[in-house]
Amino acid sequence: MLNVTEETDDGTAVPTLDLRLAGEALILLVEQYGLFGARAPLHLAQPYAAEPKENLDKLIRSGAFKPLDLLTLTRGSPSIRYNTQEKRALAVCLGYCLMDFFDADLSSQRIYFLGSTKESRSGTLKQTLYLSFASNLPATAESHIFRIGHPTLLSFAKLLLEIEFGQSIDFCITSNCDKTNRATWAELCDMVDQLEEERNDSYLQAVRGCLMAHRQISRALRLGAAYERDAELTIRKELYGEVVEKLEAALAESTPRTGNKRQRSESPDPIPRTKLRLSKPNFQGQSEQEASFHSAIAPKTWLRDLMTISRQVEIKRREWRVTAPIRVAILDTGLDWDFPVFRKRTGLLKSISDVKDFVTSSTPTATDIFGHGTFMARLIMECAPGAEILVARVAENTDKLKNSQANVKEAILWAGQAGRADIISMSFGFPRDDPGIREAIETVQKQRNEEVIFIASAGNSSTDDESFPARHPSVISVYATNSHGTFLQSNPVSTSNGADILGAYGDDIPDAIREEFRTTYPKVCQPGSSVATAVMAGISATMLAYADVLPSLVPFQREAAAVLQCLRTTKGMEALLFRLAPNDRDHPRLRAVNPMWFWKNRSDDTMRYNAISEALWDIHRRLPRRG
Incomplete structure (x- = not known):
């Protein structure tokens, strides 16, 4: 709720900042790409007392949001003016206010711009554009009742349309879900x-979502939320899915593409989404199905992007002194300790925390003489340089793998029990289920309360079914894509009965990595789902590392820690990986994971947390409460 304590000269109430909100303040300000929302700890003896300069209603009436047309140009453009991208950014900020203050009046008359009225080069208010909100009391039971004409949802839908078209909409909205509000709701629906x-x-879908959100919220509250805190989380989750996520998509669509010689400031082209396609299978030269390691790769920028994200996460972890490591176990052909790049860059081997040889028990080093395991380790070292790696040697080479099921079983138990691995990566597969491996997976899952993530490659033959253990329900099955998100023709047939399938980069690896293996192990550097699995393990490790520090970066710390704990389960990580994959209308089942797309379109920690928690929410509700 807004704490209203002051009045302006015209009698309009001004919301002031209340420092009793756990020492934190919600601040929205202009940065490089427009407005964004952030919560920052306050260390002030007195409340923030910036003089209010403009409210949003006055700015709308001044024409600051009105699209340019001949009449506007004739009359003269207003001194302060927002282009499409800046309007979308403002709408996203206000969307986060809606999630936090769903019981407040968010009409344009109640939203103020505080501080300086200096203009940026684009004509918008510069640097000290603030929207400050405060909360006096906890939400009441009445605030959890959502019906047609809910005043906050109605006001926000109206506000979005006012920002979009740059003019006030004079519809009456009362503080109750009464006949007047229902009539206004019908008018806005007609518009x-x-x-x-x-x-x-996406912007129009957000407006529609705001008008219809009462249905989803009411349904979600009926299905659960026995506690008041859960009810508020449920409301926020539904508001994010119905409104805020669509506003984020609208902002992404309005962002100009890089590399063009000309950029339009008004209504730029939407960012194109990668087409995910299944190429026609190649039936020539296919051998009889057998156990095999699934390898791959060649060059582009995806690995550099993953390294960039991982470095950003590690910086945040260091700043907040988060030291708990993320442990990735690689079940493969071992590790070549004398590999040339390890001799040149000795620091790489510091990431190896433990090894175990299940092929030759008398050998303590799990030495790789085939190269496949070394290749997988190098990929994870690059994708997630902060991760600790456990090496389990389960087979000498591809030929010996088909008789190594017992080794795999023991390696899973070792990695999940003594090794306490967060992620167990298996870049291989068998044509038939193995009861020993199945038992090992289920044993570790039970002993770890499901807090261990299994990842395995789906296979490399378009004439075969998905391999085992990838098709086990407690394992994330990984298919291979190229750097553009196109699924490779070598992928197997899915056994998931029509469910969506996940793909990761299994081709187009940088030349530098290929060169490392060109002379020593040239045959292992081939495209396929082995590479995709190692890359997916690296992406998962980075997201786990980010989840460990994320509660320190967002305002809802207790809630965040509880929800993000689900990410340590296979089902939780799988749900997030689907969120990291853009939708493709032509091939809706094929989901190519693209972390940089997710990272760029949700440009701050709060936006990312909301997207992650929305993906995890259903899983969080099903898990038993602890403590």
């Missing part, structure tokens, strides 16, 4: 219906 005849972009 959206008419607009959808001409367009149906």
